Amino acid sequence: MPITPATAANSSSNGTGEAILLELVDEDGRTIGTAEKLAAHQAPGQLHRAFSVFLFDEQGRLLLQQRALGKYHSPGVWSNTCCGHPYPGEAPFAAAARRTYEELGVSPSLLAEAGTVRYNHPDPDSGLVEQEFNHLFVGMVQAPLRPDASEVGETAFVTAEELKERHEEGPFSAWFMTVLDAARPAIRELTGPSAGW
Secondary structure, three states: OOOOOHHHHHHHHHHOOOEEEEEOOOOOOEEEEEEEEEHHOOOOOOOEEEEEEEOOOOOEEEEEEEEEEEOOOOOOOOEEOOEOOOOOOOOHHHHHHHHHHHHHHOOEEEEEEEEEEEEEEEEOOEEEEEEEEEEEEEEEEOOOOOOOOOOEEEEEEOOOHHHHHHHHHHHHHOOOHHHHHHHHHHHHHHOOOOOOO
């Protein structure tokens, strides 16, 4: 994984145990400061930069992940391939590639920007709030997955029709449908009309 000033300064392997900082942004996505990760998610939430990744296999199936049960926010729910927050000063694209590798042990064979979406989603179970300016990415995965069990409970590749069935059964993350719907134009361009996205 490439080391940038942002990843070097924020690496969890540096042994300092310092708090993870997020970039606070205004409504146009301009950086206006930083906040500690948990504090940014406490009600009413502080608007911060985030990213969401949607990776597909060669059959046009979406890779879902079930968040590990040990996660403090939305444990055990299904969500998109990967999501997270850039470190302050880290480009969203670099953060998306980094976290995909950290969580799933794989680098996308293709990763492209798919726009942004702004949302405010409270999580009734934890009381935390996702107040995010989210950068969307779509791409392909062709290598075997090696998920980190502390981040990912399970993974599944699903067709558009299978996703509808799974979503009805739940549970999914509060932000999942918002980011999926915002990324759909880029997903359709990537997978083609026959995939049904």
